Amino acid sequence: MTYRGLSIDELHALLVSKKVTPLQLAEEALILAKKDSNNAFEYIMEKEALEFAASLKEPEVNNPLWGIPFVIKDNFSTKDIPTTASSNILKGYVPVYDATVVEKLKEAKAVAIGKVTLDELAMGGTGTSGHLGMTFNPHDRSHKRLVGGSSCGSAACTADGYVPFALGSDTGDSTRKPASYAGLVGFKPTWSLISRYGLFPFAPSLDTVGIFARNVKDSAYVLNALAGHDDKDSTSSVRPIDDYAGEIEKINPKTKVAVIKGILNSISDKTVLDKFNETVKSLKDAGFAVDYVDIDEKILSSLFPTYFVISCAEATSNNANLDGIKFGPYYNGATFEDVVTQARTNGFSELIKRRFIIGNFALMKENQNDLFLRAQKNRRVIVDAVNKVLKDYDFIYCPAAPSIAPKVGEASDRLSNEYLIADNHLVIANFAGLPSITLPIGIKDGMPFGANITGRAFEDKQVLQMAFELEKHTGLKNLVAKGE
Amino acid sequence: MKEYNIEILKQAAHGLLFDMSEEQYETLLQEFDIVVAQMKIIGENKELDKTEQMVFPFEVSTSVMREDVPTTPLPREEALRNANNKIGGQIKLPKVVL
Numbered sequence: 001m002t003y004r005g006l007s008i009d010e011l012h013a014l015l016v017s018k019k020v021t022p023l024q025l026a027e028e029a030l031i032l033a034k035k036d037s038n039n040a041f042e043y044i045m046e047k048e049a050l051e052f053a054a055s056l057k058e059p060e061v062n063n064p065l066w067g068i069p070f071v072i073k074d075n076f077s078t079k080d081i082p083t084t085a086s087s088n089i090l091k092g093y094v095p096v097y098d099a100t101v102v103e104k105l106k107e108a109k110a111v112a113i114g115k116v117t118l119d120e121l122a123m124g125g126t127g128t129s130g131h132l133g134m135t136f137n138p139h140d141r142s143h144k145r146l147v148g149g150s151s152c153g154s155a156a157c158t159a160d161g162y163v164p165f166a167l168g169s170d171t172g173d174s175t176r177k178p179a180s181y182a183g184l185v186g187f188k189p190t191w192s193l194i195s196r197y198g199l200f201p202f203a204p205s206l207d208t209v210g211i212f213a214r215n216v217k218d219s220a221y222v223l224n225a226l227a228g229h230d231d232k233d234s235t236s237s238v239r240p241i242d243d244y245a246g247e248i249e250k251i252n253p254k255t256k257v258a259v260i261k262g263i264l265n266s267i268s269d270k271t272v273l274d275k276f277n278e279t280v281k282s283l284k285d286a287g288f289a290v291d292y293v294d295i296d297e298k299i300l301s302s303l304f305p306t307y308f309v310i311s312c313a314e315a316t317s318n319n320a321n322l323d324g325i326k327f328g329p330y331y332n333g334a335t336f337e338d339v340v341t342q343a344r345t346n347g348f349s350e351l352i353k354r355r356f357i358i359g360n361f362a363l364m365k366e367n368q369n370d371l372f373l374r375a376q377k378n379r380r381v382i383v384d385a386v387n388k389v390l391k392d393y394d395f396i397y398c399p400a401a402p403s404i405a406p407k408v409g410e411a412s413d414r415l416s417n418e419y420l421i422a423d424n425h426l427v428i429a430n431f432a433g434l435p436s437i438t439l440p441i442g443i444k445d446g447m448p449f450g451a452n453i454t455g456r457a458f459e460d461k462q463v464l465q466m467a468f469e470l471e472k473h474t475g476l477k478n479l480v481a482k483g484e
Numbered sequence: 485m486k487e488y489n490i491e492i493l494k495q496a497a498h499g500l501l502f503d504m505s506e507e508q509y510e511t512l513l514q515e516f517d518i519v520v521a522q523m524k525i526i527g528e529n530k531e532l533d534k535t536e537q538m539v540f541p542f543e544v545s546t547s548v549m550r551e552d553v554p555t556t557p558l559p560r561e562e563a564l565r566n567a568n569n570k571i572g573g574q575i576k577l578p579k580v581v582l
């Protein structure tokens with residue numbers, strides 16, 4: 001029997017009834033990992049996974065993650081396991097501590113089977129810029145289509161059924177966009193709900209831990225394990241947490257949903273629009289109020305530039321510690337500056353350097369007012385506009401991306417509304433710190449595409465309830481890529 | 485906003501302690517044309533001058549004070565294990581003061 005593609009619930013039932021052991025699950029996941037053709041893995045944790053899985057003897061009936069295999073994006077610190085963030089500047093780095101989320105999943109007795117690749121330092125959206133090269137979309141075995149990024153390895157492993165869930169991160173849409181391209185549920189919880197201790201910072205005012213799964217309830221199980229205050233993260237919320245999985249079926253029948261007209265208008269793909277409108281009709285037929293509402297198009301067009309300036313500027317500062325001295329390859333030099341300059345020149349790819357320069361340009365004394373501070377002010381304008389919609393509506397609902405996964409090298413007009421709005425609107429949830437989830441709603445040419453639900457801050461439970469409801473309408477869950 | 489040209493981009497790169505090839509700077513200069521055109525979209529909103537900056541999405545109440553709890557600190561070997569140039573239990577670097 002194969003366990004590939006089974007959900008957490010299905011695997012849990014098998015584990016509890018002792019029809020399978022954690023060791024058997026880990027062994028199969030490791031076989032799949034070793035045969036991976038998606039270029040997803042940075043490091044396969046064979047020895048560690050087998051030892052840990054073998055130590056799990058008596059099933060924990062009330063712990064759905066007991067014995068469940070998963071993968072970790074390689075920008076989470078893992079004690080004694082190489083961690084590179086897919087950048088050559090961290091080649092050979094072996095952390096001395098676990099990220100809090102890794103620790104929590106260990107405590108839940110889930111079994112990590114590998115560290116998976118990403119766009120370098122999580123700064124990209126294509127899954128092509130990591131030091132291993134492109135990661136492929138498992139739904140396209142010809143390897144012509146992107147899986148998206150930056151959490152490309154997490155998306156590929158979950159979509160290919162090696163594991164039922166994966167850890168990702170989300171600064172602009174790095175969990176929710178790949179989820180759309182790979183037929184997955186990609187969840188970015190409320191900013192501060194999950195500790196980021198041990199997550200390599202990209203832009204801390206936006207960074208959030210992300211969860212990949214193949215159905216909504218599985219995402220809720222993982223959030224149950226990860227949510228909660230952590231003294232090690234000064235931005236971690238002290239609010240009490242909910243039971244996200246236990247109440248997932250209890251949606252408020254008076255739920256009101258807003259569809260942003262400007263986002264729909266920026267999408268040209270008829271299949272995506274038709275399918276999306278079908279889901280709207282289905283929700284209305286079920287008694288939910290769904291209205292089409294406006295957000296000023298100028299605000300929507302400014303989403304991407306605002307994100308680009310803020311994220312590049314924050315990244316420039318946050319990655320100053322990557323110097324080849326405390327970790328990473330060391331280069332001899334006559335002066336301290338020589339040593340660091342060689343490490344950073346050789347360690348960062350061109351793409352990362354370009355982003356850092358843009359960030360530094362925005363932070364220059366002469367430019368701060370016109371670029372960085374202006375972007376931060378515009379962030380407030382965006383957040384106010386979004387929160388105004390969420391005063392009257394429980395959720396914002398929109399297509400997650402303008403199309404199915406693009407082919408490698410397909411270029412967008414970066415000044416078009418399709419690029420500025422349709423391709424980048426998910427960043428709204430990062431600006432405002434809101435819970436936001438993508439789930440599949442349709443398939444075109446054999447490739448899945450998704451829609452996104454965003455709710456109010458700390459209403460993660462309600463967002464999961466809405467997604468669970470929508471999943472029932474589409475019937476699209478537990479999608480696994482066809483074998484080669 | 486400051487004018488941008490190859491020299492300014494080099495200045496920004498060198499300030500961050502890395503360098504690129506001439507060809508890469510040329511590519512970046514072209515990218516700047518698009519980035520600056522995108523920035524102009526933000527510039528169109530004249531109301532921004534009256535708006536307060538937003539740094540974090542919302543305030544998070546947290547306590548910086550905590551109970552003193554005795555713990556075992558990271559051993560020196562562990563703290564240094566990822567440093568690739570060390571001597572006598574310390575990181576070795578070129579002289580800073582000559």
